[in-house]
Amino acid sequence: MCGRFALTLPTDAMAALFGAIPANDLPIVPNFNICPTNNVHVVWTGENRRLSAMRWGFLPFWYKTPTDGPLLINARAETIAEKPAFRAACRERRCLIPTTGFYEWSKGSGGERLPWYIQRADKAPLVMAGIWQDWGEDKLPTCAIVTCAANQAIAEIHHRMPVVLEQADWAKWLGEGGHGAAPLMRPAGEDVLRFHRVDPKVNSNRASGPELVEPV
Template identity: 30%
Template sequence: MCGRFVVARSVGEIQTIFEVDEIIGELPGVSYNVAPTQPIAIIVDRAFEKADDGSPIGELSREIHAARWGLVPRWAKSPTEHAPLINGRIESILEKPSFKDSVVRRRCVIPASGYYEWQVAADGSKQPFYITAGTDGMFALAGLYEWWSDPTKDTKDPQRWLLSATTLTKHTAPELAHIHDRNPVLLSPDTFEAWLDPHIVGDEDLLMAVANDSDLVAGEAEFYKVGTEVGKVSNNSANLISPIN
């Protein structure tokens, strides 16, 4: 699973790379140790009007929003009712009440320079690896988002609404199998637009196409060992992604 990742680009750079039309609200900045429940940037394609069935009407706007990493289902009593839903298994998300509705039209992209994964040795020791799109690249992680409404706040209070998101994972690509048995679902140029497009209803076919292309992206990823300092959430500097022998 992906439990930590890196965003080594500014919001402005992300906007340019992913051809985003508008930045909504205050976005988190550069971070070398993004952890669960922290704010993350998510990219969505959004229509200003919707039909009764939730389908978009008119042109779409590509936007960046800040969201809590750890999806909160709209039916949850509180954001802390359960452990943060930071990952969803792509093989079973259509069967999970927490995720299946979001698959239909609430899909997002989570931009990341790379992510950390821990390789477990035979003696139980853990070695962190940094898996990256390269110095000049960025991964587009497939994600889902949801809006949760706080019943204790007034309906007109903008703080009533919490936007949250989760990353998706799959069985690992062959090139990364020696590190961990799963990896984030990585969107390719061919699947990026379809994943974001709310005109396209999310179904098994879309999930299969995205999962298959993810292996192609993962096969080109760079990876190397990094220091164990990344295991502490309070550590956050560029030194965390420096390779070690």
């Protein structure tokens, strides 16, 4: 799964990287501790590519309030095309969620939660596959991260991981490059990511600062 991540790339750099028009209400960066229900940066395609803010926590159209059901921050690749909450978005509203890296937790010998920071080995922005949907009368934009089974390296920490998209696949995932996005929902190659242990203070959603991603 993916339940927390960081983003340090400046807005103008993101807009240039994705060839997207930035909105005026984007979240402040850098942010080293992005949590569920926060607004996050999302790249999607309308008439043009857009870089917008969306609530991390997908809201199905039948939710009467944001807390009407489970908090849907992730969508499983294996069932996304079948689940009523996600299947329309999977066909019609796919997006890119840029990050610098994401956090995952393993269990220590005493059952304690041990945090790890995972980033690209080449230090390029790590782009996750997502889906989005407007919700309610006010059309609140919401999104979820698509996850898949972990590759062998990440499985040492957790059995799930976000779908990591290479730049050559961005257009196809966004629906700009024709059909056939399903094969992109696979684990990253074994040499794509690297990870290191970080301080347990990131276990708190109130923690902040660049020290959260420093190795310990």
